[in-house]
Structures are given as structure tokens and as C-alpha cells.
Amino acid sequence: MRAAMLQIRLKRLRRRSHQRIARELYFDIGSRVRRLLLVLLGVAIAHTLAMLWFEDIGVSDAIWLTLTTLTTVGYGDFSAATVGGRVATTVLLYAVGITVLAQLASDxxxxxxxxxxxxxxxxxxxxxxxxxxxxxxxxxxxxxxCEILVRQIRETPAFAEVPIQFLTTGFPHGLPDALRAHGALHRHGEADNADDLARVEPENARHIVVLAHDHYDRHADSLTFDTTHRLMQHIDRNRTHVIVECVNDANRQRLRDLGAHSVIRPIRAYPELIVRAIVSPGVETMMENLFTHHGDHSQRYNLPVDGLRWADLVAGLIQADLGTALAYTDETGEVICNPPSDTRVHGTGLIVMVRADQEPTPARIRECLAGIARQSAHAAAAASD
Structure with missing residues (x-):
């Protein structure tokens, strides 16, 4: 175990060393470009002054002569005629200026x-x-x-133009084309590195999503906890909405206590869960329960329903504290979700959101439906009278 940890640390040190060398090379070229610009500007000024001193021309003509000669355009409308002017042009522009310009263009x-x-x-x-x-x-x-996640985020009108940035080591050779096509950017780094985290400016983010690296490994929550703790030192919780994935349900409350606004399970087959947590905070809790048998969950009851109005059916189940009807199966077996309130239901079953600790039996649902039918019949008879 210690050997594995030591190997991981050595890999991180080598990677950070390579990143440091690359940064130094990059900034070295940038500083050299700036120095060459200053040298080129000095040469151009010196030649312009020399033309004013040696040649019988004005300031604008001297500048024009310097620029056309330096860039090797040479229109021929002006040229150095005196010995001093020609010597200055040879030394300043031919020997120094053009060489510096070529080096500047290359750099x-x-x-x-x-x-x-x-x-x-x-x-x-x-x-x-x-x-x-x-x-x-x-x-x-x-x-x-990530491709599915970004695409679904972009399909949400309110987030169609929101900048998206990834902080990850998962794309060492760059983001896939599909992600770049949707305008996503990324920073190669790790959230447990304070420098990498600061470079993605979490304090300026509107939403932050912390994904579990390995949704099969319960120890992934340790990294999530560390990342969330670091984030809370940067952000304003009233401004930035933080969503984290939790592998072990026992750690959910700890992450909430730390400051996470939404804590959800990593369901890799359904990135929409993350999108709903971003777009409509709170909806993800209801959706997450649909995937489990804990807490509120959906239950199918194979019971005949003949002619009940959907609004009466939903209201009757809620008033009886049996659950919330979500859908029904029609006579062909097709599931009809959230039909219009005036729909007359003719089907073979109901899908109801129920509580795990008070899951009603089919007999209770059947009894409730019979009561709803009687009430509807009485109401219809009273209306006809």
C-alpha cells in the first residue's frame, strides 16, 4: 500500500515538474518576443532620427522610409541619398532591423x-x-x-450559452472534438492541488459539479470531501450552487454539513440527473428516488381502471394518503405519463409514487379507486338533478 502511494506521489511530482518546465519555456518565448519588440522599436526610432539628420525630408517621410525599408517593401519613392544616410540604413536596418524582424516573426x-x-x-x-x-x-x-452531459446542458435554453469548464486530468491530449464543438473548455489539473483549483476561478463560477472519479469505489468520497472543503474556502454559497456526487450514502449528511447544496448518487447511465440538479435544484432528489427502493419510490399496481377522470384519481389517492399517481398503463400496455387532468382513464394498471415505510397494498389501492368511482357517480347524479 505504501509503495503504491509512493508511486502515485512520484508520478504527480514528475507531472508537475514537466508542467513547470513547459510554463517556463512558454513564458521565455513571451518575454523574448517583448524584448525583440523593444529592440525593433529602438532601431526604427534611431533610423528615423538618422534620416531627419542626414536627409532633407520631413518627419512623416522619414518614418515612411524607415518602415518601407525595414519591411523590405521598398516602394522607391524615398531613399537615402547621403553617405551618412546610407551608412545608417545599412547598419541599423539591413544589419540589425531586418534580422530582428525575422526573429520576431519566427518567435x-x-x-x-x-x-x-x-x-x-x-x-x-x-x-x-x-x-x-x-x-x-x-x-x-x-x-x-461528459459529451452527453454537456449536450444536455446545452439543450436547456437557460444554459445554451453558459461557459463550461472542466478541471480534470482525464484529457491529457485535449478535450474530445465533441466537447469542444459545444464550447466546453478545460484545465488539466486536480482539485486537491491548490494552484490548479485557483486557476479555474471557482469564486467566479455560478455552478460547480464535483463528480466521483470512480463510482464503484467508496473511497472516492474522501477525495470529494477534500475537494468540497477546498471549494468552500473560495466560494460564496449564496452565489454559487455546489453539486457533489456521493458513492456511500452514509457520507451524504457529512457533505451537506460541509456546504454542498445538492448531494446525489453517481448514476452514470443518466447524466440528466446532474443537469436537473443544475437547472432545477431539488428535482434531482425526486428523480434519484425513482432509481432506488429507499424513501419515496415508484410502484406499479396492476389494477383495472375504467373511466375515472385523471384529476379525480390523483386527488383521491393523495387524500387517502396512499401516494401520488404518476402514470397509467392503457389497454394496449402503453405507459401514459402525466396525462391531462380531464383524461378518462381506461387502463390495466397505475404507477404510483409511494413511501417505503407506508407502501399501500393492491387491496387498499383497489378500495380507494372504488371509492373514487362512487364519489364521481354521486357527483354526476347530483349535477343532473
């Missing part, structure tokens, strides 16, 4: 290429505001999961 191209490469590899510091920050990516099929 600038390298700078742009390295800048683009750093963006692709997630080594660029993006200026983010009111963004959606996703920390970690799933260990298994992470790219596919």
Missing part, C-alpha cells in the same frame, strides 16, 4: 503555436465569469459521459 509564430497547444492540452488560464465548473471526470467512459 511570434512559435508563441502563437504554443499558446494554441496550451489551450488544447488544458494548460491555459481562461478568464471565466458565471461559468459552470465540472471537477473530475468518470474513470470509465469519461469522454462519452
Amino acid at each position: 511570434y509564430i512559435d508563441y502563437r503555436l504554443q499558446r494554441r497547444q496550451r489551450m488544447i492540452e488544458g494548460k491555459w488560464d481562461w478568464d471565466m465569469e458565471d461559468h459552470l465548473l465540472v471537477i473530475n471526470t468518470p474513470k470509465f467512459n469519461g469522454a462519452h459521459y
